[in-house]
Amino acid sequence: MSTNLLSTSAATGFGGVVQEYLWNWENQQLRVVYETLGKGSPLLLLPSFSSVSTRLEVGELAKLLAANFQVIAIDWPGFGESSRPSLNYRPEIYQQFLEDFIKAVFNTPITVVAAGHAASYVFQLAVKKPDTFSRIVLLAPTWRGPLPTMGASQQIAGFVRELVRSPILGQALYKLNTTPSFLSLMYRRHVFTDAAKVTPSFIEKKWHTTQQPGARFASAAFVTGNLDAVHEQSDFLKLVQSLTVPLMVVIGESSPPKSREEMNALIALPGVRSVVIPGSLGLHEEYPAVVLEAVQDFLLSR
Secondary structure, eight states: OOEEEEEOSOOOTTSSEEEEEEEEETTEEEEEEEEEEOOSEEEEEEOOOSTTOOGGGGHHHHHHHTTTEEEEEEOOTTSTTSOOOOOOOOHHHHHHHHHHHHHHHOSSOEEEEEETTHHHHHHHHHHHOTTSEEEEEEESOOOSOHHHHTTOOHHHHHHHHHHHHSSHHHHHHHHHTTOHHHHHHHIIIIIOSOGGGOOHHHHHHHHHHHTSTTHHHHHHHHHTTTTOSOSSHHHHHHHHHTOOSOEEEEEETTOOHHHHHHHHHHHTSTTEEEEEESOSTTHHHHOHHHHHHHHHHHHHOO
């Protein structure tokens, strides 16, 4: 697969060097934006998948980690400032992207810190190519999208996904589900724990992310479970049991009950280090300094 690395002239984001990685998928070129900050051994920082997914959600954590690492944070294809074409977004895209990106950008085993739904993709690559990562940290890991978690069948989820992908009705439906008031409700319900941090200006930035051209396609895939790299908890746990890399899991004490139950099953496995800190599914964005304190010894240990 042909790849190119290009530097952009403007340094935006959280203060690092912003670059673009040109990646081909099924004869279509996608522009993937990533940002590098700090010096030291390489650390890949993966934001969670969500309707508001962007590398900026891990920006404050990146700045803290940059004291000891060269931190690279990405915008997943279909999210953030990366290309958002109307692809049929599915696990194969992200599995191949992650493998190709790491091969193109790094030449040594790396540390990876992954939030939310990125967990399964990290596990799959770590099992497939054990020399890719030197250690793994998961932040509020999930493996099942919102609609399946709520009990929707594959048929219903698929119907919703195709509806959102449709030209006129889909755009209207997507806009209804990304209004500032709806985003604020979601953040207060299961992303942040301190409602005072869910300010109008904060929500406006999140809303702006959701309104980019083509934003609804990857978002609909995530919400309806089409980005679930595994479909059973047993398959998720089998991946963990096949790891040969040190693993640490950070859990928010206020995580939604179903998600917390699944995280508890993960940390119950032998050899998995874990810590519970304040926060919920957005703990990496809400409490970056607490996350750093929780994982620093693990990251710096030899």
